[in-house]
Amino acid sequence: MNERDAGLTDPPSSGAGQDTPAPFQPLQPAPYVPPNPEPDENIRHSLFGEILDWMLAPLLLLWPMSIAITYLVAKSIANQPFDDALEDRVTVLSQQIRTVAGRPTVQLPGSARDVLRADDVDSVYFQISGPDGAHLDGDRDLPRPRTGNSGMNADERARNGSVAFRNDSIHGTPVRVAYSWVSLDPLGARANGLPAGLALVQVAETLDKRAHLANEIIKGVILPQFIILPVILALVWFALSRGLSPLAELQERIRARPQDDLSPIDPRQVPEEISPLVGSFNDMLERLAQTVEMQKRFIADAAHQMKTPLAGMRMQSELALRQVDPDEIHRSLEQLAKSSESATRLVNQLLALARAENQPHTGLAFEELDLAQLARATVQDWVQASFSHRIDLGFEPADAPLLIAGNALMLRELLSNLIDNALRYTPQGGSVTVRVRRDGEHALLEVEDTGPGIAPSERAHVFERFYRILGSNVQGSGLGLAIVREIAQQHGAEIDIFNNPRSHSNKYPGSLFRLTFPPPLREPDDAE
Numbered sequence: 001m002n003e004r005d006a007g008l009t010d011p012p013s014s015g016a017g018q019d020t021p022a023p024f025q026p027l028q029p030a031p032y033v034p035p036n037p038e039p040d041e042n043i044r045h046s047l048f049g050e051i052l053d054w055m056l057a058p059l060l061l062l063w064p065m066s067i068a069i070t071y072l073v074a075k076s077i078a079n080q081p082f083d084d085a086l087e088d089r090v091t092v093l094s095q096q097i098r099t100v101a102g103r104p105t106v107q108l109p110g111s112a113r114d115v116l117r118a119d120d121v122d123s124v125y126f127q128i129s130g131p132d133g134a135h136l137d138g139d140r141d142l143p144r145p146r147t148g149n150s151g152m153n154a155d156e157r158a159r160n161g162s163v164a165f166r167n168d169s170i171h172g173t174p175v176r177v178a179y180s181w182v183s184l185d186p187l188g189a190r191a192n193g194l195p196a197g198l199a200l201v202q203v204a205e206t207l208d209k210r211a212h213l214a215n216e217i218i219k220g221v222i223l224p225q226f227i228i229l230p231v232i233l234a235l236v237w238f239a240l241s242r243g244l245s246p247l248a249e250l251q252e253r254i255r256a257r258p259q260d261d262l263s264p265i266d267p268r269q270v271p272e273e274i275s276p277l278v279g280s281f282n283d284m285l286e287r288l289a290q291t292v293e294m295q296k297r298f299i300a301d302a303a304h305q306m307k308t309p310l311a312g313m314r315m316q317s318e319l320a321l322r323q324v325d326p327d328e329i330h331r332s333l334e335q336l337a338k339s340s341e342s343a344t345r346l347v348n349q350l351l352a353l354a355r356a357e358n359q360p361h362t363g364l365a366f367e368e369l370d371l372a373q374l375a376r377a378t379v380q381d382w383v384q385a386s387f388s389h390r391i392d393l394g395f396e397p398a399d400a401p402l403l404i405a406g407n408a409l410m411l412r413e414l415l416s417n418l419i420d421n422a423l424r425y426t427p428q429g430g431s432v433t434v435r436v437r438r439d440g441e442h443a444l445l446e447v448e449d450t451g452p453g454i455a456p457s458e459r460a461h462v463f464e465r466f467y468r469i470l471g472s473n474v475q476g477s478g479l480g481l482a483i484v485r486e487i488a489q490q491h492g493a494e495i496d497i498f499n500n501p502r503s504h505s506n507k508y509p510g511s512l513f514r515l516t517f518p519p520p521l522r523e524p525d526d527a528e
């Protein structure tokens with residue numbers, strides 16, 4: 001059910017692309033709030049240093065591990081020749097054991113003892129024990145193999161002449177021990193278990209020569225690494241510098257550009273890895289070029305449009321200064337006031353258009369709002385203006401709230417421009433109707449007037465800047481509908497122009513501006 005809310009006054013006619021409200025006040029931008037600084041841990045530093053860290057960290061971590069492994073391998077290599085020498089000594093001593101009258105004896109000459117102990121670096125110890133553990137010859141302090149040692153397992157004992165090795169200590173000094181169980185039974189009849197026919201032969205030496213050889217091996221391996229490592233670091237540094245040089249070249253090409261050069265960078269001249277970055281940078285350059293072009297166009301349009309009202313104001317003021325007749329001075333001042341009002345309206349509309357065109361780049365905050373309530377409040381702002389135009393301004397609400405996603409301030413400016421345009425083109429005694437209704441899922445906003453209408457050939461042009469239909473004899477800047485188009489596009493709304501279906505006058509067919517808004521996006525209910 002329709003209700004007429006607003007206005008008085010007379011007949012029809014509607015509009016072409018025109019101005020915004022006389023009482024229009026420019027919107028105040030929200031205060032600038034600087035972004036919070038990012039925490040230090042989220043700030044990226046040098047890409048070169050980042051890659052270098054990730055390459056050198058594993059290298060510097062593996063290098064000590066390599067030294068440790070090299071030390072273990074060197075010790076194993078150093079042990080082998082000295083173990084072989086110990087084994088030979090054990091074999092020689094084993095051959096010196098004889099059985100005399102059923103008792104084991106050692107026939108070791110003094111010169112052999114001297115040769116056995118002849119070592120100018122390490123101390124050499126030996127021991128020969130009988131089957132019953134009795135000491136036969138050598139050093140009594142040399143410990144016997146302990147139970148659980150590999151030299152004591154049954155298989156090892158069963159093999160006459162085999163030599164085993166163990167690490168032990170004597171007088172608190174670590175030694176390497178080679179030992180063997182020697183059968184005193186020539187027939188080997190009692191070779192099982194630990195029979196009385198087995199004698200123990202042990203030869204031990206300290207570890208000085210082994211440690212010295214191991215250190216020499218480590219020096220031979222590690223010292224070249226100290227030379228190779230700086231070379232590796234230098235090669236890594238060079239490789240990274242060489243690999244990142246395209247970035248430096250790209251930086252120099254960008255710095256060498258003129259300040260007004262916003263042409264895109266050729267992605268074929270950059271490595272494949274940074275092509276996405278260059279593509280994003282080109283997108284930014286394109287947006288920046290559009291913004292700069294928009295600003296240039298705005299400045300040119302503003303300068304062009306401001307010339308006429310300012311020239312008129314200057315002429316009227318000079319004319320008033322030359323007049324002596326009070327009536328003529330009064331008329332000149334009236335014209336000066338009208339020119340200043342026109343200039344003020346033009347400046348407001350230029351600022352409104354610049355703000356509307358800049359919203360896609362600065363971001364427009366949308367919220368869910370009731371289109372019917374917004375339209376009613378806007379119409380009420382124009383009631384007084386409709387009285388001065390002697391036009392009947394009415395509002396027809398929807399049967400239920402119409403929710404859309406939008407920016408309330410920009411939508412009120414859009415509707416204000418449509419109402420102002422209709423009031424200017426509708427003759428006195430006509431009517432202007434603002435209507436809000438639903439069409440399926442879409443919300444419709446309509447502004448209907450009883451003015452002269454807009455020919456179909458003109459409808460594509462009335463939304464252009466500074467475009468005015470010839471012969472309309474209506475003052476205006478031609479920016480009102482351009483502002484309407486910009487705001488409608490930002491809200492995803494479609495705008496169409498029709499003849500007024502309720503007008504039956506051939507002279508004044510009227511116009512109907514219809515905006516179709518998309519349905520707001522809603523989150524699904526939890527219950528669904």
